[in-house]
Amino acid sequence: MFGNKSHKINILESPVSTISSAGHWFFATRKSIEEYVPGILEKYTFESLIRKAIVWVDSADSISMLLFLILAFLLPAWLAAGLTLLFHYLWYFQKSAFVNISLTPVLSIINNEFIQVLAAGVALSFLGINGMYLALTFGIIFFFLFKLGLLRRFWDKIDQKREGKQLPLNDRVLKMLLIRYSIYEDIAPSEVQKLEEHVQKAVIDFNSRKKKKK
Secondary structure, three states, rough: OOOOOOOOOOEEOOOOOOOOOOOOEEEHHHHHHHHHHOHHHHHHHHHHHHHHHHHHHHHHHHHHHHHHHHHHOOOHHHHHHHHHHHHHHHHHHHHHOOOOOOOOOHHOOOOOOOHHHHHHHHHHHHHHHOOOHHHHHHHHHHHHHHHHHHHHHHHHHHHHHOOOOOOOOOHHHHHHHHHHHHHHHHHHHHHHHHHHHHHHHHHHHHHHHHOOOO
16 A cells, blocks of 8 residues: 555656656656666666665655554644644655665665555554554544555656755656665766766656647
8 A cells, every 4th residue: 555566666758758657757768878878788677776766756655654553643633633744745856865775675665565554454453452542533634645656656746846966866866876876886876977968868858748738
């Protein structure tokens, strides 16, 4: 329900973008990565890189859900809910700065559907048993918000309306992941800058086509 389903996610490519079967959109493509980060696809498949980026994208939902389930037992329900929303917002917009190769498997476990459903089921049951009904209500609301990725989509809408932003959020995560792997494999990370230029051009072209259709 929540989080990463990387093993089930299919990656669909077009000449100008990449989209997962779960709806994660990237303007970077296999061709752009091959051209602008030479040699990286000899070490890692294109699909695996996209799926690793998706792990970080989905982490906002999974970590926030676990955070609320902990805070609900420690703080008043309103405060726990407010801090959860604040964390989700900050993590979703700033997570690219924390992208780390060694943390990716850890997040993949946290994102795991079984882990998320088990944690939510146990914690929400205890909230109900202990008569913490307001916290239980917030927990159920967050469950569906994070399960469906509705909050992430809302933040994406806000991000799309910002003027002068460098890269879409998902491409920002992928760029940092490529930089980390470039350094790890001793491939010049400066080439990744060219990927950013490609994505910026793709975003401009995409938005221009949308305006013409209107």
